[in-house]
Amino acid sequence: VSASSIKTEKLAGWNRPPVIESDGEGELLEVAMGPHHPSTHGVFRMDVVLDGERVIKLKPVFGYLHRNHEQLGERQSYLASMPYTDRLDYFCSLTNNWAYALAVEKLVGQAVPERAEYLRVILAELTRIQNHASTIGFLLQEMGASGTPLMYAFREREKILDLFESLTGSRMMCNYMRFGGCRVDASPAWIEATRKVVSGLPSFVDEFENFLMTNEILMARCQGIGVLKPDLAVNAGISGPMLRATGVNYDIRKVDHYGIYDRFKFRVPLGDHGDIYDRYMVRMLEMRESISILNQALKDVPAGPVMDPKAKIRNFRPKAGESYGRIEAPKGELGFYLISDGSPNPYRYRVRPPSLINLTVLEDICLGSNVADVVLIFGSVDIVLGEVDR
Amino acid sequence: LKSVEEIKAAIEAAVPGAGVKVISNPAPIAQHSLLIDAQHAVAVAEFLRDDEDLALDYLSNVTGVDYLDKEISEKVKVTRQVPKEVDGVQQIVDETVEETRKHVEPGYLEAVYHLFSVAKKHGPVIVRFRSANRSDQVELPSLTPVWRSAEFQEREVFDLFGIVFTGHPDLRRILMWDEFKDYPMRRDYVEPDDFEYEPTPHDDVLKRAQEHKAKVAAGEVSQ
Numbered sequence: 001v002s003a004s005s006i007k008t009e010k011l012a013g014w015n016r017p018p019v020i021e022s023d024g025e026g027e028l029l030e031v032a033m034g035p036h037h038p039s040t041h042g043v044f045r046m047d048v049v050l051d052g053e054r055v056i057k058l059k060p061v062f063g064y065l066h067r068n069h070e071q072l073g074e075r076q077s078y079l080a081s082m083p084y085t086d087r088l089d090y091f092c093s094l095t096n097n098w099a100y101a102l103a104v105e106k107l108v109g110q111a112v113p114e115r116a117e118y119l120r121v122i123l124a125e126l127t128r129i130q131n132h133a134s135t136i137g138f139l140l141q142e143m144g145a146s147g148t149p150l151m152y153a154f155r156e157r158e159k160i161l162d163l164f165e166s167l168t169g170s171r172m173m174c175n176y177m178r179f180g181g182c183r184v185d186a187s188p189a190w191i192e193a194t195r196k197v198v199s200g201l202p203s204f205v206d207e208f209e210n211f212l213m214t215n216e217i218l219m220a221r222c223q224g225i226g227v228l229k230p231d232l233a234v235n236a237g238i239s240g241p242m243l244r245a246t247g248v249n250y251d252i253r254k255v256d257h258y259g260i261y262d263r264f265k266f267r268v269p270l271g272d273h274g275d276i277y278d279r280y281m282v283r284m285l286e287m288r289e290s291i292s293i294l295n296q297a298l299k300d301v302p303a304g305p306v307m308d309p310k311a312k313i314r315n316f317r318p319k320a321g322e323s324y325g326r327i328e329a330p331k332g333e334l335g336f337y338l339i340s341d342g343s344p345n346p347y348r349y350r351v352r353p354p355s356l357i358n359l360t361v362l363e364d365i366c367l368g369s370n371v372a373d374v375v376l377i378f379g380s381v382d383i384v385l386g387e388v389d390r
Numbered sequence: 391l392k393s394v395e396e397i398k399a400a401i402e403a404a405v406p407g408a409g410v411k412v413i414s415n416p417a418p419i420a421q422h423s424l425l426i427d428a429q430h431a432v433a434v435a436e437f438l439r440d441d442e443d444l445a446l447d448y449l450s451n452v453t454g455v456d457y458l459d460k461e462i463s464e465k466v467k468v469t470r471q472v473p474k475e476v477d478g479v480q481q482i483v484d485e486t487v488e489e490t491r492k493h494v495e496p497g498y499l500e501a502v503y504h505l506f507s508v509a510k511k512h513g514p515v516i517v518r519f520r521s522a523n524r525s526d527q528v529e530l531p532s533l534t535p536v537w538r539s540a541e542f543q544e545r546e547v548f549d550l551f552g553i554v555f556t557g558h559p560d561l562r563r564i565l566m567w568d569e570f571k572d573y574p575m576r577r578d579y580v581e582p583d584d585f586e587y588e589p590t591p592h593d594d595v596l597k598r599a600q601e602h603k604a605k606v607a608a609g610e611v612s613q
Contacts, residue, residue, distance in 0.1 A: 015535075016559065063566060066565040068550075068575070070550075070575065107419065109417070234447050235447065235537060236537075237449055318417070319416060320417075321415050321419075322421065323417055324421060324451065324516070333450060337502070337504070339455065340417070347455075352450060360539055361538075390565075
């Protein structure tokens with residue numbers, strides 16, 4: 001990479017990353033971390049300028065997985081985009097489905113039956129648990145704890161994916177939600193199986209926490225590293241566990257009360273320092289809150305249809321207008337912005353990707369730290385390249 | 391949260407001449423938006439962020455929308471004087487004809503910002519800015535100095551729609567590669583004829599490959 005490809009024009013007043021001066025000894029080294037670095041979770045590049053071990057400049061480079069998802073969405077009907085949303089954040093296809101269904105339901109004023117709302121909450125919280133467990137597993141993997149924590153996380157994730165498969169037919173590409181409900185109903189046997197899996201989750205979280213929480217290496221490598229300040233986090237549009245780890249109490253489940261989240265009691269875990277450890281800890285605590293929501297939701301799933309019988313499926317043409325629908329996805333605020341001109345295809349189809357926007361501050365929180373910590377900081381942001389590049 | 395009309399009044403009081411227009415949204419969700427004069431974008435944005443009642447400190451979503459030039463045809467009745475032979479004598483007579491007149495309403499590029507408040511937990515307030523046209527006057531002021539979250543999103547809008555955000559600290563392509571020409575999310579975008587053809591072309595691909603080879607031979611495209 002040539003040095004001229006990295007340029008930042010200085011502009012007064014903007015919330016820019018701090019400028020770090022070299023200590024003047026030796027030469028600066030410019031390294032392209034990625035696009036095939038194992039810690040980048042896909043194809044992603046960071047152009048890093050190093051002064052010894054210290055990072056003094058970092059520019060993320062995107063687009064290796066870009067397939068213009070938004071244009072695909074505008075070239076086909078509303079429903080035909082639903083399976084494509086699975087491929088955004090392929091760890092959490094069900095929350096992607098929900099966000100898109102919510103935006104379209106807002107656009108046409110579509111109601112969702114009670115049973116479908118319960119199923120959506122159950123599936124979204126299961127998604128959150130498996131996402132957070134895997135994220136922590138990957139973080140530990142990058143810390144050098146090769147294999148074991150990740151295998152513990154994946155063992156639990158597999159159980160949840162089995163539930164997804166038996167309900168939707170697919171482990172990861174679920175394509176389950178529809179405008180006005182869900183595609184298929186859950187059998188009583190599935191609800192029972194879910195109860196069984198959920199009853200085993202607290203002991204998994206306990207076990208995971210016992211291994212990790214007071215681990216000396218984890219504390220040494222995570223505490224005080226990659227610190228993000230709350231005012232910058234809000235200004236930079238950071239969302240999800242990364243925002244809450246800085247101590248900002250903002251959970252869209254509590255703010256927007258979308259779906260039926262106002263019926264469940266749960267707390268919003270907050271961090272204090274905004275470092276890697278807080279991000280890890282917030283995810284750990286969020287898994288516990290998700291288990292609590294699951295227990296409440298699974299107690300009484302009402303009977304009834306899973307699809308609104310009045311929902312229009314064929315010849316679906318929303319009247320002209322626009323809507324922005326957002327949910328609290330495991331990685332942050334996932335929003336869909338739709339403009340309809342009355343035709344069967346959306347005039348504008350926009351995805352607000354939490355993974356991409358959470359990377360806005362990557363440079364800010366990496367500057368000044370060692371190059372080995374960049375890998376951890378990046379891992380603690382929790383991104384999926386399918387969503388970053390779209 | 392105040393209604394859009396109240397926000398409009400507040401903006402007009404704080405930033406005189408901001409030219410705020412309410413764009414109503416007929417969808418059931420009724421998220422109306424505010425169209426603001428691009429000249430005053432930064433002043434209005436700072437007001438929205440710093441005002442105590444609004445406190446819109448969280449810019450969630452930035453996106454572009456492309457509206458093509460619209461050809462509007464209307465039928466007009468025109469009276470003209472036409473030479474005509476009446477009873478064997480050449481005369482000039484008034485004749486009314488219906489004529490279709492066409493004029494082009496210029497298209498524009500639009501930047502849409504979805505604002506929320508973390509402090510007050512309300513939103514969205516939707517703000518839009520329009521460029522003068524979609525060819526040579528595509529500049530809009532960047533709001534990255536006001537909300538950092540616009541940094542990558544405005545780069546993406548520049549990359550895919552070609553809106554040039556003046557005052558953006560680092561306006562480069564973000565998803566497409568640097569050498570790429572054209573803006574793929576524009577409504578009139580045509581895919582370039584330069585993709586790699588299959589090694590063993592067949593059917594439709596064969597036809598396109600032959601057409602492409604002919605173009606290369608004629609020197610119309612370079613590769």
